[in-house]
Amino acid sequence: QQPVQSPQAVILREGEDAVINCSSSKALYSVHWYRQKHGEAPVFLMILLKGGEQKGHDKISASFNEKKQQSSLYLTASQLSYSGTYFCGTEFYNQGGKLIFGQGTELSVKP
Amino acid sequence: DAGITQSPRHKVTETGTPVTLRCHQTENHRYMYWYRQDPGHGLRLIHYSYGVKDTDKGEVSDGYSVSRSKTEDFLLTLESATSSQTSVYFCAISGASGETTQETQYFGPGTRLLVL
Numbered sequence: 001q002q003p004v005q006s007p008q009a010v011i012l013r014e015g016e017d018a019v020i021n022c023s024s025s026k027a028l029y030s031v032h033w034y035r036q037k038h039g040e041a042p043v044f045l046m047i048l049l050k051g052g053e054q055k056g057h058d059k060i061s062a063s064f065n066e067k068k069q070q071s072s073l074y075l076t077a078s079q080l081s082y083s084g085t086y087f088c089g090t091e092f093y094n095q096g097g098k099l100i101f102g103q104g105t106e107l108s109v110k111p
Numbered sequence: 112d113a114g115i116t117q118s119p120r121h122k123v124t125e126t127g128t129p130v131t132l133r134c135h136q137t138e139n140h141r142y143m144y145w146y147r148q149d150p151g152h153g154l155r156l157i158h159y160s161y162g163v164k165d166t167d168k169g170e171v172s173d174g175y176s177v178s179r180s181k182t183e184d185f186l187l188t189l190e191s192a193t194s195s196q197t198s199v200y201f202c203a204i205s206g207a208s209g210e211t212t213q214e215t216q217y218f219g220p221g222t223r224l225l226v227l
Binding site (some may be wrong): 002032034040041042043044047087089096097098099100101102103104 | 142146152153154155159161167169206215216217219221
């Protein structure tokens, strides 16, 4: 039931764009995105609810494709501060709000 | 910050000894969670609580027990620690006071546990 994130790792230059995908084999109620810097706690970015809505947070946005049971995180014009590991947490129907997290995508932004 | 502290922040213990980790919140959130994080596995839910004295198992609950006697405290106990329980443990909270939905989870700073 663990969602699959891709890619596992990505290296960018400042200003480049990236997309991180989170796919589930089970019907999703919502997808939560977090970023974690080395040695720190995960920090909440945004929630996507079923319905395919797209949300944004500064130059980071995300979408939720209910048909494909997939969410994508878009990082536009990346900054050095975007470096870290990105996790998606998936919530299924009737699971009482419990999240199942993907294995993470490590993003490195170089000058 | 969501007002979450974890103690201790680091602990080294020996196989077979009991260990208790504490999560304390000042936000009056209803839901509390314990996760472990290991390389290549992401965050895995151990136990969670949906109210005082109300707890349930997560995906990796074997070898762990929890208790919640007050809204603000959620304890995780390793009854007899094993080397496979060496990990980073995170507490999280959700469900702000007055809200009926759980939604956003806020994480504590983590506890690094080494079992020798």
